[in-house]
Amino acid sequence: MIAIIAGLGRVSKFTFIRKVSAVYVELFRGTSLLVQLFWVFFALPAFGIQFTAFLASVVALGLNYGAYGSEVVRSAILAIPKGQTEASIALNMTNFQRMRLVILPQAFRMMLPGFGNISIELLKGTSLVSLITLTDLTYKGLILQNANISYTMPVFTTLLIVYFIIALPLIFTAKKLEKRYAKGVANV
């Protein structure tokens, strides 16, 4: 959601909206997720905004991957040939209709591989969340590892495999969607 809104913002014809979304994207892409997590969880309470650990992670992860996603959205929209826009104008569509009926459905298809990658990244990003006390897989792993040093290798191998298994359905869904939307494309 954030990705689509920010991505549309980046191609808006209003300079102000373009600037705001560009700043957002650069800010969240330019700094590490870890820093953002700490900010949301530890620094914002100082300004009176208090999140639970879970909510903080959702907010930080959402904003962070939203920024990456918006780049996927933006480049997909810009990749649609100019002729599509001109044909929509010649048919007297409004700007909104052009986006909704012509540009976005085609751009969406191009976004799928990008979004697929991002959701896998997102999954991996959850490991950082442990650092703000939310227990996740890696965190649990670390606890185990601390309990017995000799477990280190097996523990992390297991972790890797567990992450991979969780990621598999995502990879499959992304591939399937890509196929489905490839229908009736090719050159026109």
Add this chain to the structure above:
Amino acid sequence: MSIPERKLTTSNIYPMKSKKPIASYENIKKTYGDAEVLKGVDLNIAPGEKVALIGPSGSGKTTIIRMLMTLEQPDSGMIKVEGKPLWYKEVNGKLAPADEKHLREMRKNIGMVFQHFNLFPHMTILRNVTEAPVHVLGLSKEEAHRRAVDMLEKVGLGDKLDAYPSQLSGGQKQRVAIARAVVMQPKVMLFDEVTSALDPELVGEVLQVIKDLAKETDMAMILVTHEMDFARDVADRVIFLHDGKIEEEGTPKEIFENPKSERLRTFLSRFLKG
């Protein structure tokens, strides 16, 4: 606002020009970078008139019709559609730059077929043709469907309704594009070299569709083309553009059998030889 007196030019003393023009260009200029592409073009199109626009590559033909479709804005001069300024709206009797609302109002009158078809690849042929009637004209699905099927049958594609554009030949795509533009029922239809991206053996079918359409419609047409036989057949008037100016204009007979300017003669000789 009263419509200002029009000066008498060759383009409005032709037989059909007793009617008020559906579209008019007055001293239109356009520069890209430091290249002056249009150097003061005056042109009137009468309702229902079929005008062929010919001229060498780079003479500004595409630019002229793209301006009427609002895809390109003139640097100076005035384009009017049904007597109303295209690129300006009237506010308290004064002219202000057109906004999107004004442009959309004006675009109702204009349609365009492109060199590279520009069909919507993610929609079936039928939806390519019903989409704008439903969403832009507000027709019911049934009515839009009826109109589209009617038109697609007319261009010989009644059996391709559920195909996607990628499954069609170039000639078929272009016929869909023509159907898509015609169902909007504009008053002026623009054709920009609609056969020059096609394999030679597919050109004929598209030209035939346009010829048939020209005969039975009261839409005005501006046809940019390099097909001289086609221009002769279909046009009421032929305009020869050279270097951003109208060099010569006349009936097909005058232009093709009795060209006056040296440039037109040179231009035509290239086609007659080939």
